Each structure stands twice: as C-alpha cells, then as structure tokens.
Amino acid sequence: MNLKQLSEILGLSQTTVSRALNGYPEVAERTRLRVQHAAQKHNYQPNIGAQRLARGRSMTIGHVIPLSTQHEMVNPVFADFIAGAGERYSACGYDMKLTIVDDQNEEDIYRDLKSRGSVDGIIVHGPLMNDPRIPLLQELDLPFVVHGRASDIDTPYCWVDVNNASAFQRAGEFLLSLGHRRIGLINGLEHMDFAHRRRAGLVAALEAAGVTPNPDYLHAGEMTEINGHDAMKTMLALDTPPTAVVVASFIAALGVRRALDEAGLRMARDVSVITFDDDLSYLRNGDRIPIFTATRSSVRQAGRLSADLLISHIENPTAAPEHKLLEADLIIGNSTGPVPQE
Amino acid sequence: MNLKQLSEILGLSQTTVSRALNGYPEVAERTRLRVQHAAQKHNYQPNIGAQRLARGRSMTIGHVIPLSTQHEMVNPVFADFIAGAGERYSACGYDMKLTIVDDQNEEDIYRDLKSRGSVDGIIVHGPLMNDPRIPLLQELDLPFVVHGRASDIDTPYCWVDVNNASAFQRAGEFLLSLGHRRIGLINGLEHMDFAHRRRAGLVAALEAAGVTPNPDYLHAGEMTEINGHDAMKTMLALDTPPTAVVVASFIAALGVRRALDEAGLRMARDVSVITFDDDLSYLRNGDRIPIFTATRSSVRQAGRLSADLLISHIENPTAAPEHKLLEADLIIGNSTGPVPQE
DNA sequence: AAACAGATTCAAAGCGCTTTGAATGGCGCG
DNA sequence: CGCGCCATTCAAAGCGCTTTGAATCTGTTT
Numbered sequence: 001m002n003l004k005q006l007s008e009i010l011g012l013s014q015t016t017v018s019r020a021l022n023g024y025p026e027v028a029e030r031t032r033l034r035v036q037h038a039a040q041k042h043n044y045q046p047n048i049g050a051q052r053l054a055r056g057r058s059m060t061i062g063h064v065i066p067l068s069t070q071h072e073m074v075n076p077v078f079a080d081f082i083a084g085a086g087e088r089y090s091a092c093g094y095d096m097k098l099t100i101v102d103d104q105n106e107e108d109i110y111r112d113l114k115s116r117g118s119v120d121g122i123i124v125h126g127p128l129m130n131d132p133r134i135p136l137l138q139e140l141d142l143p144f145v146v147h148g149r150a151s152d153i154d155t156p157y158c159w160v161d162v163n164n165a166s167a168f169q170r171a172g173e174f175l176l177s178l179g180h181r182r183i184g185l186i187n188g189l190e191h192m193d194f195a196h197r198r199r200a201g202l203v204a205a206l207e208a209a210g211v212t213p214n215p216d217y218l219h220a221g222e223m224t225e226i227n228g229h230d231a232m233k234t235m236l237a238l239d240t241p242p243t244a245v246v247v248a249s250f251i252a253a254l255g256v257r258r259a260l261d262e263a264g265l266r267m268a269r270d271v272s273v274i275t276f277d278d279d280l281s282y283l284r285n286g287d288r289i290p291i292f293t294a295t296r297s298s299v300r301q302a303g304r305l306s307a308d309l310l311i312s313h314i315e316n317p318t319a320a321p322e323h324k325l326l327e328a329d330l331i332i333g334n335s336t337g338p339v340p341q342e
Numbered sequence: 343m344n345l346k347q348l349s350e351i352l353g354l355s356q357t358t359v360s361r362a363l364n365g366y367p368e369v370a371e372r373t374r375l376r377v378q379h380a381a382q383k384h385n386y387q388p389n390i391g392a393q394r395l396a397r398g399r400s401m402t403i404g405h406v407i408p409l410s411t412q413h414e415m416v417n418p419v420f421a422d423f424i425a426g427a428g429e430r431y432s433a434c435g436y437d438m439k440l441t442i443v444d445d446q447n448e449e450d451i452y453r454d455l456k457s458r459g460s461v462d463g464i465i466v467h468g469p470l471m472n473d474p475r476i477p478l479l480q481e482l483d484l485p486f487v488v489h490g491r492a493s494d495i496d497t498p499y500c501w502v503d504v505n506n507a508s509a510f511q512r513a514g515e516f517l518l519s520l521g522h523r524r525i526g527l528i529n530g531l532e533h534m535d536f537a538h539r540r541r542a543g544l545v546a547a548l549e550a551a552g553v554t555p556n557p558d559y560l561h562a563g564e565m566t567e568i569n570g571h572d573a574m575k576t577m578l579a580l581d582t583p584p585t586a587v588v589v590a591s592f593i594a595a596l597g598v599r600r601a602l603d604e605a606g607l608r609m610a611r612d613v614s615v616i617t618f619d620d621d622l623s624y625l626r627n628g629d630r631i632p633i634f635t636a637t638r639s640s641v642r643q644a645g646r647l648s649a650d651l652l653i654s655h656i657e658n659p660t661a662a663p664e665h666k667l668l669e670a671d672l673i674i675g676n677s678t679g680p681v682p683q684e
Numbered sequence: 685a686a687a688c689a690g691a692t693t694c695a696a697a698g699c700g701c702t703t704t705g706a707a708t709g710g711c712g713c714g
Numbered sequence: 715c716g717c718g719c720c721a722t723t724c725a726a727a728g729c730g731c732t733t734t735g736a737a738t739c740t741g742t743t744t
Contacts, residue, residue: 001457016694018732019733026693046731050731052390052699053392053394054699054733055699065428076418076421078421079421095441097437098424100428100429112387115385224626225626226626254567258633284568287568344699344701346700356701369721388701389699391699393700393702395729396700396728396729397702398702
C-alpha cells in the first residue's frame with residue numbers, strides 16, 4: 001500500500017492525504033479523520049526511503065562504535081547508553097544507525113555519513129583528550145553530541161558528561177575522612193578524557209589534604225575484571241600497600257575483590273574500595289545495600305539526555321551549543337571502612 | 343555533490359556515471375576510470391535515500407532489542423553480538439538499524455519495519471520456547487535469522503545457535519567424572535529457549551549417570567551478579583548443599599564466587615563451579631589460565647555468522663532456510679576439582 | 685446577485701538515484 | 715562504399731513521498 005493507492009481509494013489527491021497524515025492545518029478535520037481511518041485500516045505506512053528523499057532528512061541518528069583493533073573491546077557501557085538514547089529516538093520518530101568501525105578509517109566513516117546523507121546527527125562515544133572527531137564534525141557541519149568531553153578542545157560543542165572530577169574528588173575525600181592516607185587508583189586508560197579527569201579529581205582531593213599521591217598506587221589500564229585483579233594484586237605486593245583504592249568501573253572492582261579474597265583480605269575491614277558505578281542494568285551494585293561504596297551516575301540516563309540534546313540541536317541548528325554536566329551520587333555500601341590500625 | 347552535478351562536470355549522462363560507479367559492464371573501461379577518479383576527487387557519494395527509493399531496497403538490517411519492562415535489563419551479550427554482526431554488515435555494504443522496544447508493542451514494530459520498507463531483514467534476539475515473532479515474520483515475508491532457536495516451533499527458519507544442551511551435558515559429565523553427585527544449576531530464565539535447553543542438557547547428563555536431579559539445586563532467574571550470589575547463598579544454606587554448580591553466565595558466576603567467599607569456602611576445593619562463557623570482550627575469563635572452568639562459545643562469532651546467513655538469505659530469497667549449530671568448547675580453569683571428602 | 689476572502693483541495697514539480705529502451709558511433713566485411 | 719553489428723552512451727521514466735502554487739468551493743459582504 002502506497003500513498004497513491006491510498007489516495008485513490010479515498011478519492012483524494014496525494015497532497016491532501018499526505019497533509020492529513022502529517023498534521024498540516026489546511027486540511028478539513030472531517031477529511032483528516034477519514035484519511036487517518038483509512039490509513040489505519042489499510043495499514044498504510046509511508047515508505048521511509050521516499051520520505052527521506054523528499055524531505056532531505058534521514059530522521060536517523062548515527063552511533064559510531066570504534067572497536068579498537070588493539071584491545072578488541074566493546075565498551076560495556078555502550079549497551080545501556082543506547083538503550084537510553086533509543087528510548088528517546090523512538091519517542092521522537094528517529095531511527096538509530098550503528099556503525100562498528102576499527103580505528104583505522106574512522107574519519108572516512110564520518111565523511112561518508114555526511115556526504116551520503118545517512119544521518120542527521122551523530123553521537124560521539126568515548127572522547128579522547130584532544131579528539132580529532134570534534135573538529136572534523138564541526139568542519140563537516142554535521143550536528144553531534146559528545147558523550148563525555150575533550151579537555152584539550154576549546155571551541156564550544158554539545159556534550160553530556162558526568163562530573164568525573166568531582167565524583168573522584170568526593171570519593172577521595174570520603175576515604176580521607178575515614179582516615180585513609182595510602183589511597184590507590186585503578187583507572188581506565190588515561191588518554192580517554194574521562195579517565196584523565198577522574199585521576200585529576202582524586203589527586204586534587206589528596207593534595208588538598210596534604211597527601212602526596214604515590215605513583216605506585218596509581219594504575220591505568222583497560223577496565224576489565226582481570227586488569228582490576230592484576231592491578232590490585234600488584235599493589236598488595238608493595239612493601240606498604242594502599243589501605244584504600246578507588247576503581248573506575250564496577251567490572252574492574254569485581255577483579256579487585258577477587259585479588260583481595262586471594263590475599264585473604266576483607267573488603268572494608270582490610271582495604272576499602274570505592275568504585276564508579278554506571279548503574280548498568282546487568283551489573284547492579286547490590287540490591288538494598290550496595291556491594292561497593294560507589295559514585296553512581298546512570299549511563300542510561302546520560303543516553304536519554306544526549307539523545308534529547310542532539311534532537312533539539314538538529315531541529316534548531318542555529319542555537320548555541322548546549323551541554324549537561326551530571327553529578328554522580330556518592331553511595332555508601334559495604335566496601336569501605338575506617339583505616340585499619342597497624 | 344550529486345549525480346547530476348558530477349555528470350555535468352564529466353560531460354556524461356547520469357546513466358553512464360551511475361553505471362560506471364556501480365560496476366556495470368557496458369561502460370568503457372577508460373570512461374569508468376575517469377568517472378571513478380572524478381567521484382573520488384569531488385568526494386561524491388550517492389545519496390542513500392535516493393538509492394533506497396530507486397532500488398526498492400534499504401540495504402539495512404534491523405535489530406530489535408526488547409527491553410523488558412519488568413526487569414529493564416539490556417542483555418549484556420548484545421554488545422558483542424552486534425560487534426560481530428556489524429563487522430560483516432560493513433563488509434557487505436549493509437547498514438544496521440537498532441530499535442529499542444518495550445515488550446508491549448513489539449509486534450507493531452515488526453509490521454512497521456516491513457510496511458515502511460525500513461529494513462531488508464531482521465535478526466531476532468533472545469527467542470522464547472514458542473516465540474510469536476517467528477510466525478509473524480514468516481507471515482510478513484520479512485527475511486530473518488534467529489540468534490538461538492525456538493524449541494516449540496516446527497516450521498523451518500534460519501537460525502544460528504550454540505549447542506546449549508550438549509554444552510551443559512558435557513559440563514555435567516565433567517563434574518560427574520570428578521566424583522560430584524550433588525550438582526546444582528544456576529540457570530537463566532527458563533522461558534528463554536537457551537535456558538530451557540541448558541537445563542535439559544544438564545539433567546540428561548545426571549540422569550544418564552543415575553543421579554536424580556534435586557529440585558533444590560535447580561535455580562532459574564535473571565543472570566545478574568546478584569542473582570548468582572543469592573542463588574548460591576540459598577543453596578549453601580541447605581542441609582546438604584551441592585558440591586558443584588553449573589552457572590549460565592559469567593556475570594552470575596562472579597556472584598557465585600562472592601557467595602562462596604562470604605561463606606568462607608574456596609572454589610574448586612570446596613565447591614566446583616562451571617560457567618557458560620560467551621567470551622565477551624569486556625569480561626574475559628582469565629588470561630592464560632581461565633578463572634572458571636567453562637563451556638565457551640564466542641557470541642561475537644555468532645554475530646558474524648548470523649549476519650552472513652541473513653545477508654545470503656536476503657540476496658537469495660528462494661533458498662531453503664539454513665542454520666548453524668555451534669559447539670561450545672569445554673575449557674578447564676581453576677574453579678573445578680574433585681568432590682571433597684566428607 | 686456580484687464580488688471577495690478564507691477554507692479546502694488539487695495537479696505537478698521536484699528530491700537524487702536506477703534502469704529501460706532507444707540512439708549513436710566505430711568497425712569489419714562483402 | 716554501404717551495411718550491419720557491437721560497444722557505448724544517452725534521454726526519459728520511474729521509485730513514493732513532500733511541497734509549491736494554482737484551482738475550487740464555501741459562505742459573507744455590499
């Protein structure tokens with residue numbers, strides 16, 4: 001069933017039928033109802049390709065997922081982010097197009113997306129400190145929202161980010177308040193902007209309390225269970241291991257716990273652990289009482305907000321770039337306690 | 343830059359330019375080279391909407407992700423699956439369209455996808471025992487591949503699945519060979535087809551060895567860390583707890599380990615654990631030596647195969663439905679050992 | 685009753701591509 | 715030299731929708 005057929009059935013012109021369905025005001029209300037009814041009855045849906053062509057808009061948002069050829073890891077946060085974003089896309093009539101790309105030819109992908117008119121806008125995932133995608137997309141004049149920020153880029157652009165610095169600063173302050181001084185960090189890869197900010201936040205807290213960060217306590221790596229485990233194990237092997245660690249992800253924190261178990265240590269009693277918790281649907285941090293004390297911010301919510309921001313920016317391209325900074329909650333769980341007496 | 347402009351620059355008709363770029367034979371090789379060169383130089387890319395309309399094909403594969411309103415969980419396996427599938431789509435010139443949908447109106451989504459011509463085919467995720475989507479898609483005549491199978495459906499259709507029954511049977515046999523008789527199962531939700539098959543496989547192994555499965559040892563629930571933990575904890579509280587458990591997911595197995603730790607028990611020595619390992623990129627089961635003994639099958643590879651199957655089915659619609667059954671590897675790790683002496 | 689404004693409806697022209705069917709040009713051959 | 719054939723190229727007709735500008739139909743107004 002296409003528009004022509006439907007309009008013939010109704011004895012109306014395609015113009016009127018199209019307008020009736022798209023809510024234009026110049027069609028009589030009686031006619032509109034008749035048209036809507038017939039469309040429903042005959043299960044008419046406008047062809048998406050034709051609509052795209054006629055409108056010159058794709059009604060599609062692109063997500064480009066870089067799959068680093070080095071570590072081959074899909075960001076585990078990603079699934080929940082798009083669940084949040086997808087919710088908003090559906091509500092606003094947008095499609096979501098996913099592109100998996102190895103980091104070789106990522107730039108070409110964006111150029112393609114633009115020149116083929118595949119998407120009306122893009123979400124940028126996992127920004128680096130000085131991410132080349134941002135100037136590229138600006139140059140291409142393709143609307144975009146960054147999930148995160150790029151510290152080294154000054155020109156304004158749209159972003160949605162959690163306040164990583166303040167989250168890790170608060171985590172540090174909380175541990176300091178429990179008497180900890182030997183505080184470690186098991187961080188993500190620090191060329192990623194979020195990891196950089198997290199480190200800065202924790203270090204700021206330590207320095208404000210007159211504690212000099214010990215380089216042996218600062219680890220950066222991919223946020224897997226195994227890396228969390230290995231990093232903790234390495235620190236525990238030091239002459240004076242940390243009495244507390246801040247961990248950048250829930251998955252890595254599970255590895256940290258395993259290392260502590262293996263060493264016969266108990267979380268909270270022997271070593272305090274605070275993790276960042278993205279509130280992933282498949283990795284809940286406990287039921288009533290959180291397993292880990294955590295700084296929590298829902299990545300799904302970030303997805304929703306990013307989608308809304310992008311859509312409003314697409315539909316109102318002249319507006320100045322907006323951004324949203326989310327504060328993480330500090331949630332007390334069973335993994336922190338006062339510094340052990342020597 | 344569009345086709346018309348490009349053809350004017352070249353002093354050729356749109357026909358010839360289009361044919362040159364699409365590899366039709368009736369264009370002189372010299373001309374083709376000239377056209378390709380100019381296209382490159384002017385960064386010409388055919389508009390995707392126009393192409394869709396003219397060809398009557400969308401060159402898009404749909405993935406519909408049901409987001410159960412009850413548990414609000416995104417399947418953690420999903421990210422790796424689409425990473426695998428996306429790889430193949432890119433290679434074959436297909437786009438991937440994602441739709442997040444709450445289970446209310448899932449049927450409407452498929453009808454829409456069909457009648458709007460949004461996609462050329464669909465991947466069905468997370469099939470149930472008697473999944474209504476399969477007859478629906480058959481009726482709609484929309485090509486599809488199921489990731490998994492639906493036990494209660496007899497009509498032929500395309501699927502890619504891991505041999506869940508044999509994987510869990512082998513896990514059971516292995517535990518039996520270590521002398522275990524009190525063997526538990528921490529399974530996924532058993533209206534899901536894969537969970538059903540896994541249970542059947544394990545039970546078959548037990549019964550073949552003359553062991554009657556103890557209902558108290560059989561648990562089914564959502565595969566989260568917390569559920570894994572709680573299920574194990576409950577079993578440990580029994581008068582005669584199991585000496586071994588088979589767990590349906592790596593994440594749940596992490597919870598099982600936590601429950602054992604809390605109870606002061608050691609994996610392998612006190613309780614043996616085998617998990618199913620989807621080989622997720624962000625949840626590797628150890629480096630050299632696996633943390634858990636596991637039946638492993640890469641979900642990313644399943645994604646690749648599903649994509650290939652679907653594409654070949656789209657491009658050759660008359661062919662009979664195909665399917666692929668993958669065997670899981672049994673990988674020995676540090677979580678299993680002989681049954682403890684009482 | 686004629687004239688006019690406002691409310692509806694319509695025909696037709698795109699949107700940028702593919703594809704059909706026809707036209708052109710170069711070449712070998714009788 | 716003229717013909718036919720093959721290799722190229724082209725003009726034009728869609729694909730199914732939106733949207734412009736014109737046409738028609740009401741109901742008022744003078």
